[in-house]
Amino acid sequence: MSSVALAVTPFAESAKSVVEAMLRALEDRSPEWTVSAHASMALGAGARDQALAGERIVSLPSIAVTLAIDAPTWARRHLEPKLARLVDHGPAATPASVVELLSSLTGDAHCVAIIGSRGCVAYRGPMSSRPLFYAIGADRSLLVASQIRGIRAARSTEVSVPGLAPFLVPQLCDPTGTAWSGVRRLPPGHALILLDGALETRQVAQIDPLDAGSAARDELVAEFRRRLLRSIERCSDPPDGVLLSGGIDSSSLACAYAAVRNGASRAYALTYDQELAPCDERRFVDDVERATGMSVSRLPGNRLLPLVAGFPEGDEPEPWAYAARNWGLLRHIADDPVQATATALAGEGGDELLLGQVFSVADRFARGDGRGATREIRTFPDPEGTDRVAQGLLRGDYDRMGARVMRALGEIPPWLTRSYVAEAGIVDRLAAGYPQLGAPGHMAVNYSRGLLAEMGAAGRVQCGGWWEDMGRKVGIKITYPFLDPDLAALVWALPPELLRNDGVEKVVLREALSDLLPVSVAQRRDKAEALALMHAGLGRAIEKIRAVAHDGPLADHRVIDPEKLLSAIDRYQAGDHSLAPALWATVAVDRWLKYQSGEAEGPLV
Structure with a gap:
């Protein structure tokens, strides 16, 4: 992946120079770029070299369409036959036909397109963890860029004090706002469409659950394995390696990666000693290393503490308290004398996709498996409390606005002033922003979809703080196999007992890789306690x-x-x-x- 930029300006001669200025501001992540200008509109793509930047621009002169596509190789290949059909239908494309085309890009995709002299489109894929930003000017100009600093290079803007609210209240996120006045986010699965001077933003793509029908449990587990291995292949781009914590998600990726790559490779681990015992996962890292034959490069993390160790500031405040350790490991990978790793596979996204928690219990009640749900409740640390929560979910308590407002009031830091809380509309934004769980029977899926819909939102930590932009600054592309659209479509069709059963979370992952995982990892039920850091x-x-x-x-x-x-x-x-x-x-x-x-x-x- 790389960078994209789009500019629509009142004056034809300025659009190209504006896009060039935007991409110049992004050269720390994509040092080379290519620009294509059409009257008062221009777009561009940036990448690590000129050849790749040029490949990102697709010109279709017969239908007056030019696109800049920032998407994985597999997704671009998936788009090629659809592009050919669009050309065949000629003689000129419409915004509607271009949006329909782009909505088939369901992976981690950003795209901007110019359509004749009438309009343009910006699109962000429904499983894209990376934000895409835009700004609309009083002069009817439009700017779109992969990062806020691209827009700020072309337009002066000030910090929005109300826009800081999602970064001050950990439970609050804003899918459309930013910390800068006049700069907006495009949510996943949405398109920004400009046609004849009229602008609209709407959702155009989503990932729907498969129709699993009467598939047997072993068939579902086998299909999960197939899709996970394919996702790992999609995310790999040698020379690459795996970010290995020792948890079930990263360990599963490391073991599956070794199987896909058919041999040993490189993994990178942050390790902690007994001084930070709740974070010490060294024995699991060691077991994965032995099971896979991978060479693991370890970085001691005890001193990479919040407010003690450093990291570079970004375009917005950093919501991830553990950014310093991530930055330390990325620099460690970049300086690795053994392998010049260009791509790092991260296990983040596994929690958002696969955790069943109490939602799977409520789903089992709703689906008529009361005995299984009751048995599952007894596996929680506080069975009585869990039962109360499950019954509340079944009654729909957590979707009621009154309950959401009361929850919001309890989550606002008490040192924020009343005037600021009111000015920033924090209570209403919190209450409206919690995931909608819907009718019992699909709550675990709805909760997962709600979390993934927040990817890249202001104030929301996604992908464990492994920000794609931070990796780009040291020359490393970070990919997330658990955020594969085909994998998500299957997971959201699974019965709740494949998410949590007998007190074990992520059942389908453990069963699918049972022949690859070390016993210690496969049987592990706890997680590292990051709060200790x-x-x-x-x-x-x-x-x-x-x-x-x-x-x-x-x-x-x-x-x-x-x-x-x-x-x-x-x-x-x-x-x-x-x-x-x-x-x-x-x-x-x-x-x-x-x-x-x-x-x-x-x-x-």
Whole structure:
């Protein structure tokens, strides 16, 4: 993947130069680019070299269409026959026909298209974890770019203080807004369509569950394996490697990858010792290394703590508290003397796709499997509490607006001022943003679809903080096999017992790879406790948090109440660790604002 840009300007001579300026701002991720201009419209594509950038531009002069396509190789190949049919239907394409064409790109795709002299289209695939941004000018101009800095290179814009809300409230996300005034996001599966001066944004693509019909359990498991292995092949681009934590998702990818690649390869792991025992997964990493024959390059992570170790600031505040460890590992991979890894496969997306949790219990009740649901409830740490939650789900309590508002009120950090909460509309945005679970029977699927629909949203951490843009800055493309559209279509058709059964999550994954996974991984039921990293970092940097209350842009803008923040810090130090994510978020936003104003210089040391 690379970068795309599109400009529609009032003056024909400026469109090309605007796109060039936008792509120039993205040269840290795509140093070479190609531009195609048509009257008052221009588009371009950037990549790691000129040849690849040129391949991203598709010109169809017979139907007056030019496209810049940023998508995996398999997806572009899937599009080729459809492009040929569009040309055959000539003599001129319409925005509707181009949108229909692009909606078949269901993977991690971005595309911009110019259609004659009448209009253009920007499209983001329904399984794209990467955001796509646009801005509309008062002069009827339109800018589209893979990253916000591309738009900012062509148009002056200021930080939106209300737009910071998703980065200050960990449970809030905004699928369409950004931290910059006038810059918007295009949600997954949506198209931005400009025709004869009229602009609209609408959903044009989604992933629907397969009709599994009467397929037997072993058939579903075998099909899951086939699709996962195919997804790994799609995501591989040698020289590549796997990000290996030791958890079930990354370990499964490593083992399946070794089988697909038919031999040993390279994996990269962050490791922790007993000083951070809840994060110590070394024995699982060791077992995967032995099972696959992979060479694992390890980076000790004890010192890569939130607010202690550094990472580069991005176009928006960093919502991922563990960005420093990710940045450390990416630099470790880039400096690897053994292999010049260009692509890293990440296991993120597995939780969003495969976790059944209490939703699968409610689904079993709804499908008539009361005995199985009751048995499953007993496997949770708090069976009585789980049963209350499941019954609430069956009654539809969690979709009712009153319950959503009450939940929202409890999730707003108490140090945000009332005026800011009201100005930013935080309560309503939180209440409206929770996933809609719908009727019992498909709640696990609806919850999964809701989470994946938030990919790339403002304030939302997706893909475990392995931001594609961050990887590009060190020359590494990060891919996510669990975010494959064909795999998702199958998973969303599975019965709930293949998601969770007998207290075991991700049942279908474990069964599908039972011959490849080490026993220790296949039988593992726990996860590393990442919050231990946050507490270690916040504990060492508590004075940095206090400094935000004493002096800083959030206090200056009356976003926070300094006394309430100091009180919360005291409660955190006294043992109320539930405040940790919001404390991190407050410091991250304050630091980002200082960076934007030139008060802070680069990463923490």
